[in-house]
Amino acid sequence: MTGTHLPYNFHNDQSDVISARFKGPQGSFKLDAAFTLPAAGITALFGPSGCGKTSVLRCIAGLNAMKEGFFSLKGGIWQDQSRFLPAHKRPVGYVFQEASLFPHLSVKQNLVYGQKRSQPLSPSDTARLDQDDVIELLGIGPLLQRSPNKLSGGERQRVAIGRALLSCPSILLMDEPMAALDRFSKNEILPYLERLHDELKIPILYVSHDISEVERLADQMVLMQQGTVKAAGPLQSLLSNPDLSLARMPDAASVLGGTLSAMDDAFGISTIMVSGRPFYVPGVKGPIGHPIRLRIEASDVALSRHMPEGSSSILNTPSVTIETIQPFGDHMANIFLTLGEDLDRQTLIARISNKSLHALDLRTGDRLQAMIKSVSMVR
Numbered sequence: 001m002t003g004t005h006l007p008y009n010f011h012n013d014q015s016d017v018i019s020a021r022f023k024g025p026q027g028s029f030k031l032d033a034a035f036t037l038p039a040a041g042i043t044a045l046f047g048p049s050g051c052g053k054t055s056v057l058r059c060i061a062g063l064n065a066m067k068e069g070f071f072s073l074k075g076g077i078w079q080d081q082s083r084f085l086p087a088h089k090r091p092v093g094y095v096f097q098e099a100s101l102f103p104h105l106s107v108k109q110n111l112v113y114g115q116k117r118s119q120p121l122s123p124s125d126t127a128r129l130d131q132d133d134v135i136e137l138l139g140i141g142p143l144l145q146r147s148p149n150k151l152s153g154g155e156r157q158r159v160a161i162g163r164a165l166l167s168c169p170s171i172l173l174m175d176e177p178m179a180a181l182d183r184f185s186k187n188e189i190l191p192y193l194e195r196l197h198d199e200l201k202i203p204i205l206y207v208s209h210d211i212s213e214v215e216r217l218a219d220q221m222v223l224m225q226q227g228t229v230k231a232a233g234p235l236q237s238l239l240s241n242p243d244l245s246l247a248r249m250p251d252a253a254s255v256l257g258g259t260l261s262a263m264d265d266a267f268g269i270s271t272i273m274v275s276g277r278p279f280y281v282p283g284v285k286g287p288i289g290h291p292i293r294l295r296i297e298a299s300d301v302a303l304s305r306h307m308p309e310g311s312s313s314i315l316n317t318p319s320v321t322i323e324t325i326q327p328f329g330d331h332m333a334n335i336f337l338t339l340g341e342d343l344d345r346q347t348l349i350a351r352i353s354n355k356s357l358h359a360l361d362l363r364t365g366d367r368l369q370a371m372i373k374s375v376s377m378v379r
C-alpha cells in the first residue's frame with residue numbers, strides 16, 4: 001500500500017482530507033477498501049471491472065451500508081461505529097453512467113429539480129453555485145427549453161452534472177460519466193470536466209476504467225483490485241511506481257507536470273519546462289507560465305549512452321538517470337528514469353527490449369540520454 005492510508009481510529013487533523021474505510025460482504029464479493037487523500041481536485045477510482053469502484057461510491061453516498069464503515073469529509077464525519085447519516089442527508093452530487101434526467105421535464109425544469117433537493121449540511125463547504133453559474137460553467141444555456149430526448153449523450157451528461165451541482169453538494173461523485181458516450185461526445189465533454197476541476201471548490205471522485213481519461217483529468221488516484229485499495233496517492237507517483245500494475249499495462253505512460261515557457265510561431269512548437277529541462281511539443285498554446293500536463297508512452301522512449309546535439313530528428317532528448325530496471329514480459333524491460341534533481345524530480349518510464357538492455361549494459365544509477373519519439377499534451 002502506498003500513499004496515505006490511515007487506520008480506522010485516527011485522530012490527526014482531518015480538516016482537508018477525505019477519509020474512507022468500507023468493509024463488508026456484498027453477496028459473494030468482499031469489499032475492504034480504505035483511503036485517505038486531500039479533499040481537493042479530482043480523485044480517480046481506477047481498476048478493472050468488478051473491483052468495487054461503484055460500491056465505494058455507493059457507500060460514500062450512503063446507498064450501501066457496510067458492516068464496518070467510516071467516512072469523513074474535511075473533518076465532518078458522515079459515518080463511523082455509532083453514526084450513519086442517511087443517504088438523503090448526505091450532501092453529494094451523484095452523476096451516473098447514463099444521465100437519468102426526467103424525460104417529461106425540460107432541461108431547465110430538470111435543473112430546478114436539482115435545486116429543490118438541495119440540503120447543504122455545512123454551507124461553507126458546498127459548491128454554492130447558482131443556476132446561472134452552473135449554466136455558464138457547463139455551456140447549457142442554449143439547451144434550457146429542450147426536452148432531454150432531444151439532447152446528444154454529451155449534452156445530457158452536462159445537464160446531469162449541472163443538476164447534481166445545483167443540489168449544493170460538498171462532494172461530486174461521478175460514476176463513469178463518459179462510459180456511454182462515443183469518442184466525439186467524450187471529446188466534447190472533456191473540456192467541461194476540466195473546467196469543473198479548475199473552478200469548483202469541492203472534491204470530485206471520478207470512477208473510470210479508462211486510463212486515458214484518468215491521465216487527463218485526475219490529480220490523485222485510488223487504485224483498486226478485487227475489493228481492496230492497492231494504492232492511493234498523487235496520479236504521477238502511482239503511474240510511475242514499479243511496484244504497481246499501472247506500469248505493466250500495454251500502454252503504460254508517464255505523466256509529467258510542466259510549465260509553458262515559450263511558443264515558436266514559425267514552427268508551431270512550444271517549450272514546456274519539465275523538472276528544469278525544456279520539452280518541445282507541437283500545438284501547445286496558452287499563457288506563458290500556464291501549467292501543462294504531458295503524457296509520454298513508455299514505448300516511445302528510447303535510450304542512448306551518447307546523443308550528440310543536432311544528429312537526430314527527435315526533438316526531446318533529456319538527460320536521465322536509471323532508478324529501477326524491471327522485467328516486462330519475456331523479452332522487454334521497463335526502465336524507470338529520473339528527470340531533474342531533488343524536489344523537482346519526476347519519473348519517466350522507458351520500455352525497451354532485453355536485447356537493448358544487454359547491448360547497452362544498463363545498470364541502476366547510469367546517466368543516459370532519453371530519446372522521446374512522441375510527447376502529447378493531455379491537459
Ligand SMILES: Nc1ncnc2c1ncn2[C@@H]1O[C@H](COP(=O)(O)OP(=O)(O)OP(=O)(O)O)[C@@H](O)[C@H]1O
Pocket residue numbers: 026027028029047048049050051052053054055056209
Ligand atoms: N447488490 C449487490 N449484491 C451482490 N453483489 C453485488 C451487488 N452490487 C455489486 N455486486 C458485486 O460487487 C462487485 C463489485 O461491483 P462494482 O459495481 O462495485 O464494481 P466496479 O469496479 O464498479 O465495476 P465496473 O467497472 O464494471 O462498473 C462485483 O462482483 C458485483 O457483481
